[in-house]
Amino acid sequence: xxxxxxxxxxxxxxxxxxxxxxxxxxxxxxxxxxxxxxxxxxxxxxxxxxxxxxxxxxxxxxxxxxxxxxxxxxxxxxxxxxxxxxxxxxxxxxxxxxxxxxxxxxxxxxxxxxxxxxxxxxxxxxxxxxxxxxxxxxxxxxxxxxxxxxxxxxxxxxxxxxxxxxxxxxxxxxxxxxxxxxxxxxxxxxxxxxxxxxxxxxxxxxxxxxxxxxxxxxxxxxxxxxxxxxxxxxxxxxxxxxxxxxxxxxxxxxxxxxxxxxxxxxxxxxxxxxxxxxxxxxxxxxxxxxxxxxxxxxxxxxxxxxxxxxxxxxxxxxxxxxxxxxxxxxxxxxxxxxxxxxxxxxxxxxxxxxxxxxxxxxxxxxxxxxxxxxxxxxxxxxxxxxxxxxxxxxxxxxxxxxxxxxxxxxxxxxxxxxxxxxxxxxxxxxxxxxxxxxxxxxxxxxxxxxxxxxxxxx
Amino acid sequence: xxxxxxxxxxxxxxxxxxxxxxxxxxxxxxxxxxxxxxxxxxxxxxxxxxxxxxxxxxxxxxxxxxxxxxxxxxxxxxxxxxxxxxxxxxxxxxxxxxxxxxxxxxxxxxxxxxxxxxxxxxxxxxxxxxxxxxxxxxxxxxxxxxxxxxxxxxxxxxxxxxxxxxxxxxxxxxxxxxxxxxxxxxxxxxxxxxxxxxxxxxxxxxxxxxxxxxxxxxxxxxxxxxxxxxxxxxxxxxxxxxxxxxxxxxxxxxxxxxxxxxxxxxxxxxxxxxxxxxxxxxxxxxxxxxxxxxxxxxxxxxxxxxxxxxxxxxxxxxxxxxxxxxxxxxxxxxxxxxxxxxxxxxxxxxxxxxxxxxxxxxxxxxxxxxxxxxxxxxxxxxxxxxxxxxxxxxxxxxxxxxxxxxxxxxxx
Numbered sequence: 001x002x003x004x005x006x007x008x009x010x011x012x013x014x015x016x017x018x019x020x021x022x023x024x025x026x027x028x029x030x031x032x033x034x035x036x037x038x039x040x041x042x043x044x045x046x047x048x049x050x051x052x053x054x055x056x057x058x059x060x061x062x063x064x065x066x067x068x069x070x071x072x073x074x075x076x077x078x079x080x081x082x083x084x085x086x087x088x089x090x091x092x093x094x095x096x097x098x099x100x101x102x103x104x105x106x107x108x109x110x111x112x113x114x115x116x117x118x119x120x121x122x123x124x125x126x127x128x129x130x131x132x133x134x135x136x137x138x139x140x141x142x143x144x145x146x147x148x149x150x151x152x153x154x155x156x157x158x159x160x161x162x163x164x165x166x167x168x169x170x171x172x173x174x175x176x177x178x179x180x181x182x183x184x185x186x187x188x189x190x191x192x193x194x195x196x197x198x199x200x201x202x203x204x205x206x207x208x209x210x211x212x213x214x215x216x217x218x219x220x221x222x223x224x225x226x227x228x229x230x231x232x233x234x235x236x237x238x239x240x241x242x243x244x245x246x247x248x249x250x251x252x253x254x255x256x257x258x259x260x261x262x263x264x265x266x267x268x269x270x271x272x273x274x275x276x277x278x279x280x281x282x283x284x285x286x287x288x289x290x291x292x293x294x295x296x297x298x299x300x301x302x303x304x305x306x307x308x309x310x311x312x313x314x315x316x317x318x319x320x321x322x323x324x325x326x327x328x329x330x331x332x333x334x335x336x337x338x339x340x341x342x343x344x345x346x347x348x349x350x351x352x353x354x355x356x357x358x359x360x361x362x363x364x365x366x367x368x369x370x371x372x373x374x375x376x377x378x379x380x381x382x383x384x385x386x387x388x389x390x391x392x393x394x395x396x397x398x399x400x401x402x403x404x405x406x407x408x409x410x411x412x413x414x415x416x417x418x419x420x421x422x423x424x425x426x427x428x429x430x431x432x433x434x435x436x437x438x439x440x441x442x443x444x445x446x447x448x449x450x451x452x453x454x455x456x457x458x
Numbered sequence: 459x460x461x462x463x464x465x466x467x468x469x470x471x472x473x474x475x476x477x478x479x480x481x482x483x484x485x486x487x488x489x490x491x492x493x494x495x496x497x498x499x500x501x502x503x504x505x506x507x508x509x510x511x512x513x514x515x516x517x518x519x520x521x522x523x524x525x526x527x528x529x530x531x532x533x534x535x536x537x538x539x540x541x542x543x544x545x546x547x548x549x550x551x552x553x554x555x556x557x558x559x560x561x562x563x564x565x566x567x568x569x570x571x572x573x574x575x576x577x578x579x580x581x582x583x584x585x586x587x588x589x590x591x592x593x594x595x596x597x598x599x600x601x602x603x604x605x606x607x608x609x610x611x612x613x614x615x616x617x618x619x620x621x622x623x624x625x626x627x628x629x630x631x632x633x634x635x636x637x638x639x640x641x642x643x644x645x646x647x648x649x650x651x652x653x654x655x656x657x658x659x660x661x662x663x664x665x666x667x668x669x670x671x672x673x674x675x676x677x678x679x680x681x682x683x684x685x686x687x688x689x690x691x692x693x694x695x696x697x698x699x700x701x702x703x704x705x706x707x708x709x710x711x712x713x714x715x716x717x718x719x720x721x722x723x724x725x726x727x728x729x730x731x732x733x734x735x736x737x738x739x740x741x742x743x744x745x746x747x748x749x750x751x752x753x754x755x756x757x758x759x760x761x762x763x764x765x766x767x768x769x770x771x772x773x774x775x776x777x778x779x780x781x782x783x784x785x786x787x788x789x790x791x792x793x794x795x796x797x798x799x800x801x802x803x804x805x806x807x808x809x810x811x812x813x814x815x816x817x818x819x820x821x822x823x824x825x826x827x828x829x830x831x832x833x834x835x836x837x838x839x840x841x842x843x844x845x846x847x848x849x850x851x852x853x854x855x856x857x858x859x860x861x862x863x864x865x866x867x868x869x870x
Contacts, residue, residue: 022515025504026497031474038509046489073491074476092489112489114480137480328534331473387470 018044030073030080041082050207058174071140077420083455111142130157148198150416152249155374166210172447217282226273233275236302250374251278257368265325334383344411346376355405363398377415472499478529487815495539526765526798547679567670611844619650626660638706640837651864666694671709707766707836743776754786760829763796764836792827799842821846
């Protein structure tokens with residue numbers, strides 16, 4: 001390890017190789033609630049170029065030392081946790097936008113740029129990068145690619161995977177490859193680009209991404225519709241979609257979520273209602289007006305008790321403020337909050353919500369149910385105290401049952417957070433044996449020594 | 459005053475969502491997890507649960523906080539990092555003592571003799587040809603410029619005191635002005651302006667011989683010195699005082715903490731005084747301010763929000779209102795006007811490289827706003843603004859709104 005540190009220092013400079021215990025202590029976590037367990041990395045490095053990342057991986061591969069790439073450390077599946085120690089490659093210094101190409105509707109970025117910063121820059125050019133993970137103020141493009149992140153708008157626009165045209169990736173042995181390119185159409189050989197998307201840093205480290213952009217929608221409008229039952233809210237979602245309307249978002253909040261938001265961030269949500277939908281429509285001004293009217297009618301047809309339609313940007317922001325405060329509100333409810341990420345076919349949402357209610361009551365765990373109803377991606381936010389061993393045991397059983405329920409309803413383990421270390425034990429329930437074998441063989445081809453983010457996915 | 463252990467539940471509550479990274483100026487220029495509140499909470503939680511020792515490294519990371527409170531606005535769990543880090547620095551002070559540099563600063567701020575000597579030396583420097591000479595040298599010798607420019611911009615005075623005749627009927631309110639060390643000993647321009655503006659508007663101003671407000675000591679975790687300074691200052695304020703006015707954003711923030719640090723009768727007094735301690739901009743925005751109609755200043759100004767004014771005292775509309783009232787001033791907002799200037803008291807001395815990088819970004823935003831001058835509400839921010847501007851080779855005067863008002867009154 002000593003000679004590895006010396007070599008890393010000569011490549012990166014002493015200041016960019018951290019080995020003090022206290023430094024490593026601050027890279028032993030990401031946003032995943034892990035309780036008391038401590039997974040210390042041995043070294044933290046902060047590279048500033050692809051060449052440096054290449055050198056780091058070459059050295060690590062020669063010394064058989066694990067390497068874990070890290071963006072903002074905001075993922076919720078433990079994907080940045082150094083379970084076997086090793087080197088954390090913190091990409092915070094590689095955070096530049098290299099190019100915004102208006103003619104080809106694309107941009108080239110370094111992995112450490114925060115998603116929201118990228119969005120702001122491209123929107124100034126009249127363009128749009130739709131993926132909007134809830135932590136996008138800090139979560140990075142590199143992390144979004146590694147976890148194939150989504151967000152509310154992905155119902156209409158698709159997730160990160162739908163916007164990656166090409167990648168520059170450093171492989172386990174330190175060699176650098178370029179996949180895809182600057183064209184939207186590309187069937188030249190296997191689609192390696194998409195293989196890296198969602199691979200959670202187990203196949204390589206992305207050092208540059210070419211991303212597709214779209215024209216920025218001219219205008220948007222937000223509706224907040226209340227329902228007397230989750231079933232009616234979910235049926236309204238199906239109603240909207242079957243009427244061939246594609247809102248940008250279809251967000252669901254249950255009664256307890258609304259009560260919790262009102263408790264900590266009062267915005268005037270109607271807590272006497274069982275469920276609400278936050279629906280955003282965007283596009284040309286005329287079509288937005290028409291669609292908002294149609295959605296209002298459909299919601300009324302499913303017994304919507306009260307519908308608020310934003311008349312200006314401020315009213316839109318107010319409605320979104322309520323929805324975006326949900327995580328913070330649950331965070332204030334108890335010492336720890338854990339967000340799960342099950343996904344089911346969208347017509348199974350009422351059943352899934354009922355299952356989550358049943359399971360959380362059975363194990364006496366506080367759950368606020370919210371999520372992206374449009375694509376069946378439900379995020380129950382559990383409030384608990386991880387210092388309470390007995391509560392943790394109950395919670396673990398509840399999560400087992402939760403994923404079991406999602407799979408039985410034809411859904412799967414993760415919509416947008418990834419598998420990481422927290423869900424790997426369920427993988428065999430979600431995929432067939434042969435698929436897992438194939439994935440493992442692929443991993444073997446890319447990373448024969450298994451140095452890249454070990455202990456994740458499988 | 460709360461101890462670190464009193465915050466253990468708050469510290470544990472950090473969900474590690476990492477949102478603090480998006481607003482932390484220190485993280486922006488370092489990219490280090492240890493620079494941001496999430497990292498610090500993890501270390502402090504380790505200390506409180508007995509998993510790690512309070513080492514020198516940890517005290518170094520605790521110094522990597524500007525105390526700007528930007529992350530508090532943003533934290534989903536509502537954790538007040540500024541207070542917690544100060545409590546941690548206090549524990550560090552008790553366990554490991556204080557660095558030589560910080561001790562030197564606090565001791566000097568605590569000694570009126572030293573401060574008066576400094577004032578005397580500076581008055582010779584300012585009022586002789588010396589300041590012009592150093593300007594000249596700095597322009598010839600490039601590496602000296604960054605220091606000399608910052609130094610000279612701190613001491614050079616925009617406004618000299620002149621007794622102005624009141625344009626309003628004499629008020630019966632008892633007004634005490636708390637100038638703070640910079641205005642008292644280093645640069646009297648703002649103090650002159652406050653006096654002139656208040657007198658012109660019919661207020662008589664009392665200026666007792668106050669000590670340092672105590673913010674440097676509080677910030678370093680030296681609660682004993684802080685408490686002594688609080689006691690001394692409170693003793694100089696009569697019960698029938700109507701307002702204690704401050705223009706220094708840091709001196710204005712301290713009154714809330716006097717209620718924490720003191721006990722018994724003094725605590726009660728501090729609580730009674732707290733609502734009377736008002737920032738000068740807020741005070742002036744609340745009165746029928748005299749605005750001469752026959753003169754104007756012709757100046758494009760952009761305004762920088764001091765952290766201690768906006769996030770500690772919720773004063774950010776009023777300084778802008780005053781600027782807009784001055785005929786001829788055109789106020790242009792800069793990007794991230796409320797982001798820390800990078801100086802933050804002793805931070806710029808303990809972490810000079812990081813401080814300069816933060817200041818440079820501030821200066822770039824100032825330049826992008828295409829203003830002729832920068833206005834701000836704190837003498838300490840002048841350091842950050844100047845050390846940023848010098849890096850971009852721009853030379854822009856830095857004013858407090860009250861100085862521009864005084865300037866207007868002088869040309870009337």
